[in-house]
Amino acid sequence: MTSLSHRDAAEALALQALSFLAREPERIARFLANAGIGPEQLRQAAGEPGFLGAVLDHLMSDEPLLLMFSEDAGLNPTAVAAARRVLMDDAEG
Template sequence: MKKPVQNPREVAEIVAIQALSFVAGDPERLGLFLAETGIGPDTLRNAASDPNFLVSVLDFVMRDDATVQAFASVSQLHPTNIAAARQLLGDPQWERDAP
Protein backbone atom coordinates (compact mmCIF):
# COMPACT_ATOMS: atom_id res chain seq x y z
CA MET A 1 0.00 0.00 0.00
CA LYS A 2 1.32 3.42 -0.95
CA LYS A 3 1.87 5.99 1.74
CA PRO A 4 -0.39 9.04 1.24
CA VAL A 5 1.42 12.18 0.11
CA GLN A 6 1.23 14.96 2.69
CA ASN A 7 3.70 17.51 1.33
CA PRO A 8 1.81 20.14 -0.71
CA ARG A 9 4.75 20.56 -3.08
CA GLU A 10 4.82 16.84 -3.81
CA VAL A 11 1.09 16.92 -4.51
CA ALA A 12 1.57 19.87 -6.89
CA GLU A 13 4.39 18.03 -8.68
CA ILE A 14 2.16 14.96 -9.05
CA VAL A 15 -0.57 17.13 -10.59
CA ALA A 16 1.95 18.63 -13.01
CA ILE A 17 3.26 15.20 -14.00
CA GLN A 18 -0.32 14.04 -14.55
CA ALA A 19 -0.80 17.12 -16.74
CA LEU A 20 2.32 16.22 -18.71
CA SER A 21 0.96 12.72 -19.24
CA PHE A 22 -2.34 14.24 -20.38
CA VAL A 23 -0.54 16.50 -22.86
CA ALA A 24 1.63 13.64 -24.11
CA GLY A 25 -1.44 11.49 -24.66
CA ASP A 26 -2.65 13.64 -27.56
CA PRO A 27 -0.23 13.97 -30.50
CA GLU A 28 -1.61 17.34 -31.61
CA ARG A 29 -1.51 18.79 -28.10
CA LEU A 30 1.97 17.36 -27.54
CA GLY A 31 3.22 18.84 -30.81
CA LEU A 32 1.93 22.28 -29.81
CA PHE A 33 3.51 22.00 -26.38
CA LEU A 34 6.88 20.89 -27.75
CA ALA A 35 6.86 23.68 -30.33
CA GLU A 36 6.07 26.31 -27.70
CA THR A 37 8.59 25.12 -25.13
CA GLY A 38 11.38 24.21 -27.54
CA ILE A 39 11.81 20.91 -25.75
CA GLY A 40 12.45 17.89 -27.94
CA PRO A 41 10.64 14.59 -27.46
CA ASP A 42 13.94 12.98 -26.48
CA THR A 43 14.51 15.40 -23.59
CA LEU A 44 10.94 15.48 -22.31
CA ARG A 45 11.50 12.88 -19.58
CA ASN A 46 14.57 14.66 -18.18
CA ALA A 47 12.82 18.04 -18.32
CA ALA A 48 10.03 16.67 -16.12
CA SER A 49 12.38 16.79 -13.12
CA ASP A 50 12.74 20.58 -13.46
CA PRO A 51 10.20 22.53 -11.35
CA ASN A 52 10.18 25.39 -13.88
CA PHE A 53 9.30 22.94 -16.63
CA LEU A 54 6.44 21.57 -14.52
CA VAL A 55 5.14 25.13 -14.16
CA SER A 56 5.21 25.50 -17.94
CA VAL A 57 3.21 22.28 -18.30
CA LEU A 58 0.49 23.61 -15.99
CA ASP A 59 0.58 27.00 -17.74
CA PHE A 60 0.02 25.24 -21.06
CA VAL A 61 -2.92 23.23 -19.73
CA MET A 62 -4.51 26.20 -17.98
CA ARG A 63 -4.31 28.71 -20.81
CA ASP A 64 -7.37 27.26 -22.54
CA ASP A 65 -10.69 26.53 -20.80
CA ALA A 66 -11.40 23.45 -22.90
CA THR A 67 -7.97 21.99 -22.14
CA VAL A 68 -8.12 22.62 -18.42
CA GLN A 69 -11.65 21.19 -18.27
CA ALA A 70 -10.54 18.09 -20.20
CA PHE A 71 -7.55 17.59 -17.91
CA ALA A 72 -9.70 18.18 -14.82
CA SER A 73 -12.14 15.54 -16.02
CA VAL A 74 -9.45 12.98 -16.84
CA SER A 75 -7.54 13.57 -13.60
CA GLN A 76 -10.70 13.88 -11.49
CA LEU A 77 -9.49 17.20 -10.11
CA HIS A 78 -11.33 20.47 -9.81
CA PRO A 79 -9.81 23.22 -11.99
CA THR A 80 -9.09 25.25 -8.85
CA ASN A 81 -6.87 22.41 -7.60
CA ILE A 82 -4.93 22.58 -10.86
CA ALA A 83 -4.55 26.35 -10.46
CA ALA A 84 -3.43 25.88 -6.85
CA ALA A 85 -0.78 23.37 -7.95
CA ARG A 86 0.46 25.83 -10.55
CA GLN A 87 0.64 28.64 -8.01
CA LEU A 88 2.44 26.48 -5.47
CA LEU A 89 5.05 25.29 -7.98
CA GLY A 90 5.63 28.84 -9.22
CA ASP A 91 6.07 30.27 -5.74
CA PRO A 92 9.81 30.81 -5.12
CA GLN A 93 9.31 30.52 -1.36
CA TRP A 94 8.59 26.82 -1.82
CA GLU A 95 12.03 26.33 -3.35
CA ARG A 96 13.48 26.24 0.16
CA ASP A 97 11.72 22.91 0.68
CA ALA A 98 13.13 21.35 -2.48
CA PRO A 99 15.98 18.88 -1.96
Protein backbone atom coordinates in the same frame (compact mmCIF):
# COMPACT_ATOMS: atom_id res chain seq x y z
CA MET B 1 7.93 28.11 1.61
CA THR B 2 5.31 25.46 1.11
CA SER B 3 5.14 22.19 2.96
CA LEU B 4 6.62 19.09 1.39
CA SER B 5 3.22 17.41 1.15
CA HIS B 6 1.76 20.36 -0.79
CA ARG B 7 4.76 20.37 -3.10
CA ASP B 8 4.53 16.62 -3.61
CA ALA B 9 0.82 16.89 -4.41
CA ALA B 10 1.46 19.75 -6.85
CA GLU B 11 4.22 17.78 -8.58
CA ALA B 12 1.98 14.72 -8.81
CA LEU B 13 -0.79 16.78 -10.40
CA ALA B 14 1.66 18.30 -12.90
CA LEU B 15 2.99 14.86 -13.81
CA GLN B 16 -0.58 13.67 -14.27
CA ALA B 17 -1.13 16.67 -16.57
CA LEU B 18 2.01 15.81 -18.55
CA SER B 19 0.78 12.24 -18.93
CA PHE B 20 -2.58 13.58 -20.12
CA LEU B 21 -0.81 15.70 -22.75
CA ALA B 22 1.38 12.78 -23.83
CA ARG B 23 -1.60 10.49 -24.50
CA GLU B 24 -2.50 12.52 -27.60
CA PRO B 25 0.22 13.32 -30.17
CA GLU B 26 -1.36 16.66 -31.08
CA ARG B 27 -1.55 17.79 -27.45
CA ILE B 28 2.03 16.90 -26.60
CA ALA B 29 3.32 18.34 -29.87
CA ARG B 30 1.65 21.67 -29.11
CA PHE B 31 3.10 21.72 -25.60
CA LEU B 32 6.59 20.88 -26.85
CA ALA B 33 6.38 23.58 -29.52
CA ASN B 34 5.29 26.15 -26.94
CA ALA B 35 8.06 25.03 -24.59
CA GLY B 36 10.62 25.21 -27.39
CA ILE B 37 11.85 21.66 -26.94
CA GLY B 38 11.74 18.50 -29.01
CA PRO B 39 10.44 15.11 -27.89
CA GLU B 40 14.00 13.87 -27.40
CA GLN B 41 14.59 16.64 -24.84
CA LEU B 42 11.44 16.02 -22.80
CA ARG B 43 12.97 13.70 -20.19
CA GLN B 44 15.88 16.06 -19.53
CA ALA B 45 13.62 19.13 -19.44
CA ALA B 46 11.30 17.44 -16.95
CA GLY B 47 14.05 17.65 -14.34
CA GLU B 48 14.57 21.36 -14.78
CA PRO B 49 13.23 23.80 -12.19
CA GLY B 50 10.01 25.36 -13.38
CA PHE B 51 9.20 22.65 -15.94
CA LEU B 52 6.24 21.21 -14.06
CA GLY B 53 4.91 24.71 -13.51
CA ALA B 54 5.20 25.28 -17.26
CA VAL B 55 3.09 22.17 -17.87
CA LEU B 56 0.36 23.66 -15.70
CA ASP B 57 0.79 27.08 -17.33
CA HIS B 58 0.20 25.41 -20.68
CA LEU B 59 -3.06 23.87 -19.47
CA MET B 60 -4.20 27.13 -17.94
CA SER B 61 -3.55 29.02 -21.18
CA ASP B 62 -6.09 26.85 -23.03
CA GLU B 63 -9.43 26.71 -21.21
CA PRO B 64 -10.92 23.84 -23.27
CA LEU B 65 -7.76 21.79 -22.65
CA LEU B 66 -7.84 22.68 -18.94
CA LEU B 67 -11.45 21.55 -18.72
CA MET B 68 -10.71 18.30 -20.57
CA PHE B 69 -7.82 17.54 -18.21
CA SER B 70 -9.87 18.44 -15.14
CA GLU B 71 -12.68 16.16 -16.22
CA ASP B 72 -10.26 13.36 -17.11
CA ALA B 73 -8.53 13.67 -13.72
CA GLY B 74 -11.73 14.18 -11.74
CA LEU B 75 -10.48 17.53 -10.45
CA ASN B 76 -11.86 21.01 -10.11
CA PRO B 77 -9.96 23.24 -12.58
CA THR B 78 -8.98 25.49 -9.67
CA ALA B 79 -6.78 22.64 -8.40
CA VAL B 80 -4.50 23.22 -11.41
CA ALA B 81 -4.08 26.89 -10.52
CA ALA B 82 -3.41 26.02 -6.88
CA ALA B 83 -0.78 23.45 -7.85
CA ARG B 84 0.85 25.94 -10.20
CA ARG B 85 1.10 28.50 -7.38
CA VAL B 86 2.80 25.93 -5.14
CA LEU B 87 5.30 24.97 -7.83
CA MET B 88 6.05 28.56 -8.82
CA ASP B 89 6.41 29.67 -5.18
CA ASP B 90 8.92 26.87 -4.65
CA ALA B 91 10.79 27.75 -7.87
CA GLU B 92 11.09 31.39 -6.79
CA GLY B 93 12.59 30.24 -3.54
